[in-house]
Amino acid sequence: MAGKRVAVIGASGYGGLQTLRLLQGHPDLTVTFLGGERSSGRRWSELVPFLPLEDDLVVRSPDPEAIAAAADLAVLSLPNGLAAGLVPELLQRGVKVVDLSADYRYRSLAQWQEVYAAEARQVARQDDDLCREAVYGLVEVAEAQIRQARLVAAPGCFPTASLLALLPFLEQGLIETGGIVIDAKTGTSGGGRAAKENLLLAEAAEAVAPYGVVGHRHTSEIEQLAGQAAGQAIQLQFTPHLMPMVRGLLATVYGRLRDPGLTAEDCTTLLKASYRHSPTVQVLPVGVYPSTKWVRNTNRCLLSVQVDPRTGQLIVMSAIDNLIKGQAGQGVQCLNLLSGLEAGTGLPLLPFYP
Numbered sequence: 001m002a003g004k005r006v007a008v009i010g011a012s013g014y015g016g017l018q019t020l021r022l023l024q025g026h027p028d029l030t031v032t033f034l035g036g037e038r039s040s041g042r043r044w045s046e047l048v049p050f051l052p053l054e055d056d057l058v059v060r061s062p063d064p065e066a067i068a069a070a071a072d073l074a075v076l077s078l079p080n081g082l083a084a085g086l087v088p089e090l091l092q093r094g095v096k097v098v099d100l101s102a103d104y105r106y107r108s109l110a111q112w113q114e115v116y117a118a119e120a121r122q123v124a125r126q127d128d129d130l131c132r133e134a135v136y137g138l139v140e141v142a143e144a145q146i147r148q149a150r151l152v153a154a155p156g157c158f159p160t161a162s163l164l165a166l167l168p169f170l171e172q173g174l175i176e177t178g179g180i181v182i183d184a185k186t187g188t189s190g191g192g193r194a195a196k197e198n199l200l201l202a203e204a205a206e207a208v209a210p211y212g213v214v215g216h217r218h219t220s221e222i223e224q225l226a227g228q229a230a231g232q233a234i235q236l237q238f239t240p241h242l243m244p245m246v247r248g249l250l251a252t253v254y255g256r257l258r259d260p261g262l263t264a265e266d267c268t269t270l271l272k273a274s275y276r277h278s279p280t281v282q283v284l285p286v287g288v289y290p291s292t293k294w295v296r297n298t299n300r301c302l303l304s305v306q307v308d309p310r311t312g313q314l315i316v317m318s319a320i321d322n323l324i325k326g327q328a329g330q331g332v333q334c335l336n337l338l339s340g341l342e343a344g345t346g347l348p349l350l351p352f353y354p
């Protein structure tokens with residue numbers, strides 16, 4: 001078998017399903033192990049008949065020994081708190097890991113335990129060293145570090161869209177570090193495949209509603225990376241909204257320009273320069289605003305900048321598919337880098353529109 005062997009743990013969930021779809025026909029990566037809990041013991045073709053795989057594997061319990069025997073790399077797409085039970089043993093056995101959950105996104109275990117307090121009560125973790133070792137997998141800003149990593153923590157969907165919009169302006173010191181506001185909208189698939197009352201059709205259809213106002217868990221994740229880019233601690237306001245759509249995420253980011261003379265054209269030029277080596281990020285011309293439909297089923301992030309000269313506000317709009325660039329596509333980008341490949345290998349950038 002040419003190329004690397006990949007285990008997908010949490011195969012039957014949304015992140016697992018997207019990962020498997022993206023890896024079908026991948027030139028260098030082959031899926032050799034499927035892991036799950038309730039689906040364990042089921043043959044894939046019976047479990048998910050609409051997504052036939054080249055190898056019709058049986059889903060297995062994620063035993064590290066069995067994973068290491070079958071695979072070089074593992075993607076963990078599990079509810080928060082569960083990856084930490086597998087990662088130390090996988091790394092010990094030489095399996096490199098891309099984790100799609102939040103377990104390794106913070107630089108310290110104590111911070112994860114504070115933000116994910118409910119999950120932390122269920123699991124005993126002592127892997128602070130791995131929290132410090134893990135590389136935050138935002139490929140467009142950390143490609144070189146991800147290539148060298150053993151453990152990559154793929155960013156959350158809101159942080160992905162928000163940070164791609166925000167980081168170039170913070171790195172260049174063009175906006176004030178106080179008063180940043182992120183107003184974001186997401187489709188219901190962001191909540192995963194397991195049943196939840198607020199994600200029922202009758203609850204979410206024909207409605208738009210904010211949730212997690214003040215204290216959503218992605219606030220601290222965004223602040224951590226924003227602070228690193230700015231070189232100082234940052235506190236910002238993040239408010240998500242649930243939209244009556246299946247997939248897609250739009251973040252509108254507001255910051256106050258330090259130089260109110262900067263124009264939308266100036267800011268667009270800066271963004272284009274920042275992402276000139278990143279085919280995943282496309283910066284739209286001034287006055288063209290992104291739609292989630294333009295990135296559906298793609299690994300692309302669309303950015304657009306506007307400036308209001310009356311208020312001195314910078315407004316950056318950022319659209320992604322929460323399940324692809326916000327989750328599994330970013331995970332495959334990281335797998336590619338861990339395998340010595342170009343980050344975008346096998347990943348779609350163009351939508352089937354509409």
Ligand SMILES: NC(=O)C1=CN([C@@H]2O[C@H](COP(=O)(O)OP(=O)(O)OC[C@H]3O[C@@H](n4cnc5c(N)ncnc54)[C@H](OP(=O)(O)O)[C@@H]3O)[C@@H](O)[C@H]2O)C=CC1
Binds near residue numbers: 015038
């Ligand atoms: N959905 C999104 O937009 C995004 C999600 N994420 C993160 O990615 C991760 C996965 O999310 P998502 O795909 O939405 O989740 P889902 O709820 O859709 O899927 C969860 C998967 O985990 C498996 N699983 C649950 N418990 C266990 C266990 N004890 N042992 C083995 N497998 C288990 C389930 O398998 P089974 O059915 O066999 O029990 C299922 O395949 C989460 O941490 C989420 O926060 C990150 C970015 C975006």
Ligand SMILES: CC(=O)N[C@@H](CCC(=O)OP(=O)(O)O)C(=O)O
Binds near residue numbers: 080102157158186187
């Ligand atoms: C609609 C919905 O519930 N969306 C989720 C998105 C979570 C996510 O993307 O992932 P992590 O838990 O890995 O950070 C939320 O807002 O929590």
